[in-house]
Amino acid sequence: xxxxxxxxxxxxxxxxxxxxxxxxxxxxxxxxxxxxxxxxxxxxxxxxxxxxxxxxxxxxxxxxxxxxxxxxxxxxxxxxxxxxxxxxxxxxxxxxxxxxxxxxxxxxxxxxxxxxxxxxxxxxxxxxxxxxxxxxxxxxxxxxxxxxxxxxxxxxxxxxxxxxxxxxxxxxxxxxxxxxxxxxxxxxxxxxxxxxxxxxxxxxxx
Numbered sequence: 001x002x003x004x005x006x007x008x009x010x011x012x013x014x015x016x017x018x019x020x021x022x023x024x025x026x027x028x029x030x031x032x033x034x035x036x037x038x039x040x041x042x043x044x045x046x047x048x049x050x051x052x053x054x055x056x057x058x059x060x061x062x063x064x065x066x067x068x069x070x071x072x073x074x075x076x077x078x079x080x081x082x083x084x085x086x087x088x089x090x091x092x093x094x095x096x097x098x099x100x101x102x103x104x105x106x107x108x109x110x111x112x113x114x115x116x117x118x119x120x121x122x123x124x125x126x127x128x129x130x131x132x133x134x135x136x137x138x139x140x141x142x143x144x145x146x147x148x149x150x151x152x153x154x155x156x157x158x159x160x161x162x163x164x165x166x167x168x169x170x171x172x173x174x175x176x177x178x179x180x181x182x183x184x185x186x187x188x189x190x191x192x193x194x195x196x197x198x199x200x201x202x203x204x205x206x
Contacts, residue, residue, distance in 0.1 A: 005066075009061075013057070017050060018102065020046060020049075020050070021046070021098075021099065021102050022102065024042055024043075024045075024046045024182075025042070025182065026042055026043045026046050026099065027095075027099040027102035027103050027106065028103075028106075029093075029094025029095060029103070029108070030094070031043055032090060032091075032094050032095060032096065032099065033091060033094050034181075036087070036090065036091040037091075040181045041172060041176045041181060042178060042181045042182060044172070045169060045172060045173065045178065048165050048168060048169055048172075049165075049169060051165060052161070052162040052165040052166060052169075053162075055158040055161050055162050056158055056159065056162050058154075058158065059154055059155040059158035059159065060155075062154060062155070063155055069154060071143050071144075071145050072143070073140060073142045073143045073144075074140045074141055074142065074143070074144050075136060075137050075138065075139065075140035076139050076140050077135065077136045077137075077138070077139055077140075078136040078137055078140075079140075081136065082136075093114045093117070095111060095114045097118060100114055100115045100118065101115075146161075
């Protein structure tokens with residue numbers, strides 16, 4: 001695939017993902033922290049939907065010969081430590097790399113500091129990488145994919161994976177309906193708002 005079509009496809013996918021971000025409100029710090037504290041599962045639902053959609057889209061693009069998959073190598077130390085550091089940063093900042101620009105666009109001024117911290121961290125890591133490589137980028141199986149383990153083609157694996165994720169999403173939605181997490185008046189229908197506080201109802205009964 002040439003550069004220009006790749007840019008157009010990336011922009012189109014970014015618009016769709018950004019639209020879903022805004023509608024689901026998962027860019028809001030409260031949503032992100034709530035997910036990390038296992039109080040709100042909207043963020044998990046959106047991300048699992050994105051993973052399932054991305055797997056199917058990648059399978060289609062590969063099937064048409066437009067892309068070539070290039071999985072990265074697996075390194076246990078780097079993956080686990082990096083995940084812990086990233087998770088801690090997301091919880092403390094109330095933002096992740098995919099939501100910072102959305103927060104800036106929505107007017108969250110503290111998101112500028114999160115963006116500056118992320119850029120500073122990336123620069124610091126680039127200087128520290130030579131010293132960290134012997135510690136982090138060893139002790140893994142290298143490039144390891146489900147295609148290597150099963151011998152099945154990627155389109156078949158992607159379709160099966162998407163079906164499993166959809167099943168998980170359905171079960172998650174039945175357990176935690178999205179309206180319960182977002183609130184009854186999320187769509188602006190104030191008539192569907194929760195009941196008044198008990199004290200107010202007792203006062204009205206008097």
